[in-house]
Amino acid sequence: MRIRVDVSRPIYQQMIDEVKRAIARGELKPGDKLPSHRDMAQEIRVNPNTVQRAYREMEQGGLVQTLRGLGTFISDDPTLVERTRDEMARRSILAFVQEMRALGFSPADIVALVEKSVNEFSDGQKDLRDSIQGIQQTGVINSE
Amino acid sequence: MRIRVDVSRPIYQQMIDEVKRAIARGELKPGDKLPSHRDMAQEIRVNPNTVQRAYREMEQGGLVQTLRGLGTFISDDPTLVERTRDEMARRSILAFVQEMRALGFSPADIVALVEKSVNEFSDGQKDLRDSIQGIQQTGVINSE
């Protein structure tokens, strides 16, 4: 048996994922300005260096553009939203299918279960979301 | 935009989830003995009290049985594996569908993508698993 305890993903990676998710969902649009790393750091109560690292890696990945003295902006790339959405979706699907296979579900089972779940899933989503005990949050920032 | 940084789920809950996953996958079978809380604590480098709390809550949830002086054992309940598998699957599906909907995929999209993914999915993937998840682990224990 294997028991794993993760002490939590590195914060800068979590931040990158959150930005990607926001882009994919349309909550952040190309051209939008991110808070300065100092502001961001203060709001989510994280070391400014950590934010800077997240911004730096996002820049290297083409996700954002940093203009000295002006700030950091979501890249003005017309394919960005699409690409990000696909990446996030691919990751999601892969992890999901792997987990379900590991639990012993056949491909047919998985499809059937998702089909059933997706249909029951109408407007009540937002409410369902809160009822998931899964994720504890440390800091939440609300810009826009 | 919302940036969330999770501090990671409580260790004792992660431990419970890992045990549930192991049961659901058949890696832990009814009657199997878990390491003593002291051993487990040492191996995953966590305080014995934390392990004990995980064990205690699993006992209260009927997942394990504790015999004083003997140890803690996976419950010898014939429905346990099935029930646990179902619970884990339900959680997995719910989280997945919510994420995909948040990314803007329609129910039909989701089903189609899962269908496609599931078919491409052969057996060699087990190995890919560890390299993908990107989860920073503190301790890993391998018993049995």
Add this chain to the structure above:
Amino acid sequence: MRIRVDVSRPIYQQMIDEVKRAIARGELKPGDKLPSHRDMAQEIRVNPNTVQRAYREMEQGGLVQTLRGLGTFISDDPTLVERTRDEMARRSILAFVQEMRALGFSPADIVALVEKSVNEFSDGQKDLRDSIQGIQQTGVINSE
């Protein structure tokens, strides 16, 4: 012959029993707030962790509800008082009948003795209570 010396029930279990008794007697009502675990700990001179454990187990048992940052409250469940009263009564009766049987009294004796005692029992006895039990108490808290 058997001489037993009990080290006394665990403190957290005694606390749970006391709360159940108070609910069953109507001294604590659904919606009532319990003292914060820190206050309670100080007043009955017990470690805050011990109180927290009692509160946590009561929450898991549906006896109380905990609202983060607000406090711990007796569950607002209409059946709670009734259910708790029944549980406490059942425990009381069972222990009593067992003791009497062990002392060699026949079922008929027991009923007769209780019948006699119950009739002699007027209302002034509430006051006698504390002077009789002979229980050494450490801390007593009086809220409300």
Add this chain to the structure above:
Amino acid sequence: MRIRVDVSRPIYQQMIDEVKRAIARGELKPGDKLPSHRDMAQEIRVNPNTVQRAYREMEQGGLVQTLRGLGTFISDDPTLVERTRDEMARRSILAFVQEMRALGFSPADIVALVEKSVNEFSDGQKDLRDSIQGIQQTGVINSE
């Protein structure tokens, strides 16, 4: 609300009660010899002074007789068993009726409930006893 936590009755009182219970049940008979206080202390892992105090108080209460150099013996009083049994029963009944009244049961309720319980209560007693989670024991001595 009142929350009481008893740190446990004084051990010497518990010992006296256990001896009374054993006499009342016929497990200890007039003339029987009790272990020396040193032996008793060792077996139930209690300070010899504590045992000595219990023996002293039992002697003062006429329950036992101590013959220097010979030991401590259950009093050879023909009425002892009867008297002790009555005392234990009276205490039991009183505590029980008070508790039930405090829980809001009417005299008629109490009699009815006891009547019902006593009838369901046949031979399975010993087994029922173990299933009560109430009492934790520290030391158990088995003589005779």
Add this chain to the structure above:
DNA sequence: GTGGTCTAGACCACC
């Protein structure tokens, strides 16, 4: 200020 988690470590009961 409220609850929640976690560590460190003592001491006990049952084997």
Add this chain to the structure above:
DNA sequence: GTGGTCTAGACCACC
């Protein structure tokens, strides 16, 4: 050696 209880105290999240 196994689990169970408890203390002392740190640090965090949510108000």
